[in-house]
Amino acid sequence: MNPNDLTLDFSVVRDLRKRAGMTLDDVSQKSGVSIAGLSKLERNQNMIELDTLYRLARVFGLSATDLLNLAESCSAHRKDAETYTSGPFDFEKVGFKGIDCFQAKAKAGGELSKPEAHGDEFEICWLHAGSITIKLPREQHTLKPGQALKFDAALPHSYEILQDSEMTILHLEKTHRF
Incomplete structure (x- = not known):
C-alpha cells in the first residue's frame, strides 16, 4: 500500500471551526489544545494524538470516530448503480x-x-x-x-x-x- 494513501487531512478542523463561527482561540479554550497546535493541525503540519482527537471532536459535537472519518474521507466517492x-x-x-x-x-x-x-x-x-x-x-x-x-x-x-x-x-x- 502506498503510504500517501494513508494520509489524513485535518484541514477539516478548520472547516468545522469556521462553520461553527469559532476562532482558534475559541477552540483552544474549549479543547485545551494550544493555538499553535491547532494551527499546525489545520495545516496538516503535525500528527494528532488520540487524546487531542477526542477533545477536538467534543468541541464540534462529534465522536472521535466521526472526526477521524471526516479527515479520512475528504474527497467525494463515486459509484455506479x-x-x-x-x-x-x-x-x-x-x-x-x-x-x-x-x-x-x-x-x-x-x-x-x-x-x-x-x-x-x-x-x-x-x-x-x-x-x-x-x-x-x-x-x-x-x-x-x-x-x-x-x-x-x-x-x-x-x-x-x-x-x-x-x-x-x-x-x-x-x-x-x-
Whole structure:
C-alpha cells in the first residue's frame, strides 16, 4: 500500500471551526489544545494524538470516530448503480458506508412479503408515483405520491403495490450520523 494513501487531512478542523463561527482561540479554550497546535493541525503540519482527537471532536459535537472519518474521507466517492429485480420490483441501487439507496419501480398487483435481509437499520420509503401499502406487525400505511414512511427494518414488513409505482427506498444504519 502506498503510504500517501494513508494520509489524513485535518484541514477539516478548520472547516468545522469556521462553520461553527469559532476562532482558534475559541477552540483552544474549549479543547485545551494550544493555538499553535491547532494551527499546525489545520495545516496538516503535525500528527494528532488520540487524546487531542477526542477533545477536538467534543468541541464540534462529534465522536472521535466521526472526526477521524471526516479527515479520512475528504474527497467525494463515486459509484455506479447496480440493477436487479426482486419480486415485483426493478431496482437500481448504490450503497455507501451506512446507507443503501434504491430507486424502485413496481407494477400494480405485486407484493413483496419477504424483503431482502436487513441488519440493524431504519428503512425509509418515499413514494414518487402510484400507490403502495406497507404492512408492519401492528399497522399498515398506504402512501400516495410525495409521502414517505420511516420504520425499523428489523420488523417484519411487506410492500403491496396498489398502482404502478416509483419510489426511493433508503436503508440507514442506526449508528450512522448525518
